[in-house]
Amino acid sequence: MKRLHVDTLESEIGTIVLVEDGGQLCSLDFSDYEQRMMLLLKRRYGSVSLETLADPHGFTSKVRRYLDGDLSSLDDIPVNTGGTHFQQQVWQALRTIPVGSTWTYGALAATLGKPTASRAVGRTNGLNPVAIVLPCHRVVGADASLTGYAGGLERKRWLLQHEGYAL
Known part of the structure; x- marks a missing residue:
């Protein structure tokens, strides 16, 4: 089972769910689309376990800064998307x-x-x-x-x- 770190962030557009794997953001979705998020994670990793971790690698803080108006705060977040x-x-x-x-x-x-x-x-x-x-x-x-x-x-x-x- 693949262990991933998860954190949530309340925002004007709903609860945002961030998932981190090895220092890279591998998922960011909205809590009302969590089923979609889990499907994509399972397709990619197989069985997954989400463990809560506050602000993994500062990703949650960077998304909060973006939502607060710092539109360049997301530019250096490393991502790992998988896919073809x-x-x-x-x-x-x-x-x-x-x-x-x-x-x-x-x-x-x-x-x-x-x-x-x-x-x-x-x-x-x-x-x-x-x-x-x-x-x-x-x-x-x-x-x-x-x-x-x-x-x-x-x-x-x-x-x-x-x-x-x-x-």
Whole structure:
């Protein structure tokens, strides 16, 4: 059984659950999506045990600072997403989307050199195990609509507005 550290953080957008493995953030989700989070962790690690640890490696504090307005506080959080090579490429590319802006799924696919892979990018985006830190909320539909967000569209809207994006 894989032992992972877990901490929670109360916020305006709900309870955030952070999971750490070996000094890297391997999951960040919302408590009302805990079943999804556990499914993704089990797919990746098999059987898991979550042990509470306050502010592992300062990750919880960094997320709190982000929520309090320090929009660069997440930039240096190391992540370990698992996934296929393509998924890892998509998730890492999310970090290149500037705060306060959005990209379309097509633009993200083109950035990866796969301009026809917007649907695959969209599916991968929906499986992002480290929400907010890997800012999948910054990806929108081709018409700039707020399409899909595993944490719910209201959270996506809040995160974008928090970062200064004019909706």
